Structure formats: C-alpha cells, structure tokens
Amino acid sequence: MSKRQIAMVMDLNKCIGCQTCTMACKTQWTNRNGRDYMYWNNVETAPGKGYPRGWQESGGGFNDEGELKEGRIPSLTEDYGKPLEINYEEALGIGPDGPSTPWTGVTRPHLKPEDEKFTTPNWDEDEGEGEFPNSFFFYLPRICNHCSNPACLASCPRKAIYKREEDGIVLVDQSRCRGYQHCVAGCPYKKVYFNPMFSRSEKCIFCYPRVEQGKPPACAKQCPGRIRFVGYLDDEASPVYALVKKWKVAVPLRPDFGTQPNVYYVPPLSPPKYDEQGRLTDKPRIPIKLLTGLFGPETPRILETLKIEREKKKRGEPSELMDTLIAYRHDEMFTITDEEEQGF
Numbered sequence: 202m203s204k205r206q207i208a209m210v211m212d213l214n215k216c217i218g219c220q221t222c223t224m225a226c227k228t229q230w231t232n233r234n235g236r237d238y239m240y241w242n243n244v245e246t247a248p249g250k251g252y253p254r255g256w257q258e259s260g261g262g263f264n265d266e267g268e269l270k271e272g273r274i275p276s277l278t279e280d281y282g283k284p285l286e287i288n289y290e291e292a293l294g295i296g297p298d299g300p301s302t303p304w305t306g307v308t309r310p311h312l313k314p315e316d317e318k319f320t321t322p323n324w325d326e327d328e329g330e331g332e333f334p335n336s337f338f339f340y341l342p343r344i345c346n347h348c349s350n351p352a353c354l355a356s357c358p359r360k361a362i363y364k365r366e367e368d369g370i371v372l373v374d375q376s377r378c379r380g381y382q383h384c385v386a387g388c389p390y391k392k393v394y395f396n397p398m399f400s401r402s403e404k405c406i407f408c409y410p411r412v413e414q415g416k417p418p419a420c421a422k423q424c425p426g427r428i429r430f431v432g433y434l435d436d437e438a439s440p441v442y443a444l445v446k447k448w449k450v451a452v453p454l455r456p457d458f459g460t461q462p463n464v465y466y467v468p469p470l471s472p473p474k475y476d477e478q479g480r481l482t483d484k485p486r487i488p489i490k491l492l493t494g495l496f497g498p499e500t501p502r503i504l505e506t507l508k509i510e511r512e513k514k515k516r517g518e519p520s521e522l523m524d525t526l527i528a529y530r531h532d533e534m535f536t537i538t539d540e541e542e543q544g545f
C-alpha cells in the first residue's frame with residue numbers, strides 16, 4: 202500500500218523500563234486537550250495485563266481468512282488507568298504545616314483497593330510471574346506498529362485513516378474522522394485512542410514532522426538504553442535492514458493478529474532457572490511458550506542465534522550482529538535518508 206516502509210526495531214535485551222520514551226512522547230504530543238490519558242508510547246511489564254488493561258484479549262485484527270475480527274473498545278475510566286494524584290502541597294512543603302511536612306508521595310482517596318495500582322504508565326511494574334528464585338519479567342515498549350495491513354484503516358467506514366505512500370506511516374485524517382471508534386475496536390494492539398474533547402480518534406504519528414527532516418521519532422532519539430533503531434526496510438545500509446532482513450533476529454509482536462506490523466522486536470534472552478537445590482540449570486527462566494506466543498514461531502531460532510553471537514563476542518571474536526545491537530554510535534542507529542539521497 203505504500204512505496205516505502207519506515208520501521209522501528211526494539212531490542213528487548215536492552216530496555217531498562219525507565220519510561221524516558223513514554224515521557225518524550227507525552228510531552229511532545231499528548232499532554233493536553235483530551236489527550237491527557239493517552240500514552241501513544243507506553244512501556245509495560247510482560248507478562249502482565251498491559252496497557253490498556255487486557256489489550257491482548259480485546260479482539261480486533263484479522264482472522265485466517267483475512268476478515269476483520271470484532272474488537273472491544275477499552276473503558277476510558279477503567280482500562281486506561283486512573284490519573285496519579287500528586288499531593289504537591291505536601292511534596293513541596295507548602296502545606297499548612299510548612300516545609301517540615303514529610304513527603305508522602307501521592308493521595309488516591311477515590312480509588313478502590315483493587316484499582317490502586319492502575320495509576321501509572323506501567324501499572325504491572327516489576328511483578329512479572331514465577332516463584333522466587335525463578336521469578337521473571339521483561340519490559341515491552343509499544344507504539345502503533347504502522348502496519349502494512351492496518352486493521353484500524355480497514356475498520357473505518359469514513360476512510361479517515363490512511364497510509365502515507367512515501368513512508369508507510371499510518372495517520373488519522375482529523376477532518377474526516379467522526380469519532381465512531383471502529384478503529385479503536387479494530388486495532389488488536391489498542392493503539393488508536395479516542396479524544397473525548399474533540400470526539401476524534403488519535404494515534405502515534407511516528408513523529409512524521411521529525412522523519413521528514415531525517416530525524417528519528419522522539420521516543421527513539423531519547424532512549425538512554427539505545428534499544429530503538431529506525432530506518433527504511435529497503436535500505437540495505439540501515440541497521441533495521443540488517444536486523445530484520447539479513448540476520449532475521451527482529452520480528453513483529455503478535456504476528457497472529459494479521460496486521461503485518463512494522464515495529465519489530467529482538468526477543469529477550471533470559472537468565473537460567475535454579476533447580477530445587479538452588480543450582481543453576483540450562484533451562485531459561487522466561488518460558489519459551491510465552492515468548493513464542495508474543496513473537497511467533499521463529500523465536501527459539503532467534504534466541505539461539507543471539508546466544509551464539511554473544512558467546513563469540515565474549516571470546517573476543519568479531520560479531521557483526523552483536524556490534525549492531527550494542528550500538529556503539531548513537532547516530533548510526535537512525536538511517537532516515539529520503540529516496541533521492543539513496544538514489545531510488
């Protein structure tokens with residue numbers, strides 16, 4: 202549907218869950234005017250309920266016959282979480298008791314105990330699963346996947362969603378949108394959001410004004426973990442090409458949803474499991490079934506490749522794959538040259 206496709210690769214072995222990306226996006230695009238509740242970029246703990254709550258079980262996407270599947274619209278008040286209330290008077294020592302008032306963090310008197318934790322961009326925090334000492338979790342950053350077969354676009358009866366020909370970025374035409382929310386239900390990743398102030402749907406725009414200047418999206422540029430690579434899928438000089446097409450170690454999240462996402466993930470390796478006597482085994486702590494469910498059937502092969510290449514690097518041998526993933530030079534992670542510059 203587009204002449205070229207821009208893509209992002211996220212290396213989950215490097216995400217530290219700092220939410221810098223979340224804040225880079227929020228301060229740039231969603232900190233006012235009905236967007237306050239939205240996180241176009243969020244980082245959730247896996248396994249967990251995710252954001253919005255239960256998105257993986259919310260339907261949408263396509264079935265094996267390529268037909269749209271029915272989806273659910275998440276509840277604005279329940280599934281996206283409650284706003285965190287900071288007690289600024291106490292925090293800043295400007296309350297009636299003056300500067301000696303101790304910091305008590307937050308006040309959340311309106312919340313039911315079961316909703317207490319549904320208040321932050323990552324409400325699962327570091328819970329994960331498993332029993333100590335074999336407990337585990339990893340961070341899963343998510344943006345709109347700017348899919349090649351976008352279910353949001355296919356769901357819209359107003360033809361308000363379109364995919365740009367020059368780079369494949371998926372956008373909502375605000376002048377055509379009437380706020381029916383079919384796209385919210387149709388996106389299986391729940392990455393379209395309803396703006397109740399303007400009664401329109403809105404979503405991640407892959408920072409297209411930055412991309413048009415050859416710059417990466419803010420979430421990628423500001424990531425201190427250097428986990429995000431950005432480039433065109435047909436640009437053989439791009440690390441995105443190397444990771445997705447050459448090494449084939451980056452794959453989409455939930456490919457079974459049928460939307461052909463263009464955000465790719467390097468699945469996480471995991472520490473070894475302990476046996477009952479407390480000895481290390483050769484079994485991975487994150488169940489392979491969980492990872493395969495998220496990243497598809499190629500996951501075991503990818504993890505094996507990563508292990509082999511990592512061992513090479515440890516022995517002091519060269520590894521092009523590891524050098525790419527380590528990302529020694531920040532600027533080399535982003536190759537957003539336009540067609541003319543590349544001679545297309």
Ligand code: SF4
Nearest residue numbers: 345346348352353388
């Ligand atoms: S992730 Fe959802 S909103 Fe984004 S392009 Fe795909 S279907 Fe549309």
Ligand code: SF4
Nearest residue numbers: 217219220222424426
């Ligand atoms: S900024 Fe980078 S390292 Fe931090 S949470 Fe986001 S993706 Fe992970």
